Amino acid sequence: MSDFVSAAELNDLREQGAPVRVIDVRWRLDRPEAGHGDYLSGHIPGAVFASLDAELSTHGAPAEGRHPLPSTATLQAAARRWGVRAGDTVVAYDDSKGISAARAWWLLRQGGVDVRVLTGGIRAWRAAGFAVATDDVIPEPGDVVLDEIGRDALSIDEAAAFPASGVLLDVRAPERYRGDTEPLDPIAGHIPGARNLPTLRHLDAEGGILDRDTVLATFAEVGVNPGTPVAAYCGSGVTAAHTALILHEVGIDAKVFPGSWSQWSNTPGRPVATGDQPG
Structure with a gap:
């Protein structure tokens, strides 16, 4: 099974009422603080903004790198904030060819979540003619329990x-x-x-x-x-x-x-x- 989904496939899943939680992981190295504003300018309806800097990373000294791994507890709290429940499929997307969405894929997969990346991101969604929303989605908290992450990381x-x-x-x-x-x-x-x-x-x-x-x-x-x-x-x-x-x-x-x-x-x-x- 592919770890990518197309815009059409994601739209079908949503219309079928499948247990899918969509997260918007827009982030860029040259303007990391602008992701949430980009999200508010137009996102997939129902998608929750996921912060790469605050939720998919932690903060530390320079000798730890710019984006140290979050703890499993931090990632689990974030996933619950996104509304992820046990058994849900998470679809992550961005506007940079999947680069930042893949960070969510890598972490959540280690946590035992069924996670995919939207091919082409928000641009593909718009190009397919699907609607976008401009609200700041705050879902009901989820209950997902993550496995310990870090097994796929090197020191x-x-x-x-x-x-x-x-x-x-x-x-x-x-x-x-x-x-x-x-x-x-x-x-x-x-x-x-x-x-x-x-x-x-x-x-x-x-x-x-x-x-x-x-x-x-x-x-x-x-x-x-x-x-x-x-x-x-x-x-x-x-x-x-x-x-x-x-x-x-x-x-x-x-x-x-x-x-x-x-x-x-x-x-x-x-x-x-x-x-x-x-x-």
Whole structure:
């Protein structure tokens, strides 16, 4: 079963009265505070706004990265605020090709929730001609009980050791991987041994996943094949969750280093590689 749903499929589920809770996870690195305003400007009717910074992350010191994992209790409280009940399917969407919605997918899946991502996000919903709403939805609290999260996450030491036994993917833009530029963190470059494969290579212009053979061939370019131990990192553990989603869709399980480069580059003594080779 796919972890993606189309706008038409989601609309059908809603019209059929299926137990579906839709969450709007709009967030952008350049304006993280604007997600709720974007939600209020037009969202899928009944969708609840989910804060990536406050509910899908926690806050900590720079050496913990920009988006440390929330505790299971924090995530469960958020899911209940969204109205999620036992047995519900959660559909997450955004307006950035599923990048931030995938963070919700990655966390909730670990918690035992049936969770999907809307292909194309709010843009696909609008393009299909479906209505949008502008209210701030506050549902009746849910009762979902989450499993403990964190089993699919790597610590910084585990990330450092990973290239010795598998493929560690750096899914940031090539110029950040090479160390040509670093707009956010104190040091430019990548984790030694990591291979670069930007997550957007797996998507079409509308944010839909490319066909299975193409995706598998792209992963094979960097040594990832079915059965290969693989983990991903990015700037702060958001985009890496999207790569984990794409890998899962083609039948490959992956870990994520949630601290990612923001944690690595703020931890004294960690080695840094530059250039277009793993190092």
